Amino acid sequence: MTKLSVNINKIATLRNARGGNVPDLLKVATDIQRFGAQGITIHPRPDERHIRYQDARDLKAIVYTEYNIEGNPEKSFVDLVLEVKPDQVTLVPDAVDAITSDAGWDTIKHKSFLTEMTQEFQRNGIRVSIFTDPVNKMVEGAKAIGTDRIELYTEAFAHQYGLGNKDAVKPYYEAAVLANELGLGLNAGHDLSLENIKFFKENIPGLLEVSIGHALISESLYLGLENVVNMYLQKLK
Template sequence: MTKLSVNINKIATLRNSRGGNVPDLLKVAADVQKFGAQGVTIHPRPDERHIRYQDARDLVPVVYTEYNIEGNPIKKFMDLVLEVKPTQVTLVPDADDAITSNAGWDTIKHKSFLQEVIAEFKRNGIRTSIFVDPVLNMIEGAKETGTDRIELYTEAFAHEYGLGNEAGIAPYVASAKLANELGLGLNAGHDLSLDNIKFFKDNIPGLLEVSIGHALISESLYLGIENVVNMYLQKLK
């Protein structure tokens, strides 16, 4: 079964919009695990507009499944990850002012930088994953960085699938097959939803984990978070 890691950034966004502690981020993290999610993901950004760096620390005793921290490996982020020591760090090349992640790494251009960063995390016992587009030479480049896993950036698939174009999954299938051949673990995320997750999972060989936040929290407004978590788990079987 592909694991479901719930990204709780949007819970922090809602909390921060009023100040205070409603909704309670730590309770939501505990609850999604109780409901069956096999991981919790956060993506702190330098301006702390949703997840705060202190949230990352406060979640340590709460997350008893897999703890995944995403972000651009600037010094402040690296220091946080090395302090918290999550199960996995996912490296994302997003700009400070990015609304959301919008591209994968150029693993060839940034090879030496990624090698250095990944080596530091691995020395500290933290599994590494890097965010990549479904482009074969970028997958090959990822292998050269020493990363444990890659996370396929799935926005293009989700867009094409929403238009009724199931062929949009083809580059993801090819990328997954290559990752499997190279011995890279395979994660995926961005714009995956209840509408498209089963089709994606059924067609991607060796898919270990998906990280889903915006769609899952939005769907939960109508259907309830416990129900939605279990709907994802059923589709990921």
């Protein structure tokens, strides 16, 4: 079975909008694990607009499944990860002002930097995954870096699948086959949803883990909305 790691950034966004502690990020993370998810993912950014660095520290005590911290390995991020020591760090080439991740690493151009970062995290007992486009030379470049896993950036697949183009999975299949041959663990994430996840899983050999946040939280709001509205109506009778 492919593991599900739930990205809880959007829970932090909702909490921060009111300045209090509703929803309670730690309780949500605890409940998500209790509901059966096999991991919790966070993506702290330098401006702390959703996940705060203190959240990363606080979550360490309550995540008993797999703890994955993703982000751009600039100094403050590296220091945080080395302090918290999650199970996995996913390296993502985000610009400082990026709304969300929008590309995988050029693992050839940035080989030296990524090798240094990978070795530093591995020395501290942290598994490393590198965010990668489904391009064979980038998968080969990731292997040369020495990373444990890659995470395939799936936005292009999700967009095309939504338009009815199922052939969009082909480069991901080819990248997955290559990763398996090279002995790289395989993760995937970005815009995966209830609409496309089954098809993606069935067509990607060796898929170990998916990280899903925005779609899952949005779907949870809608699929739970009728129940909550009716609970209010019952109390107001």
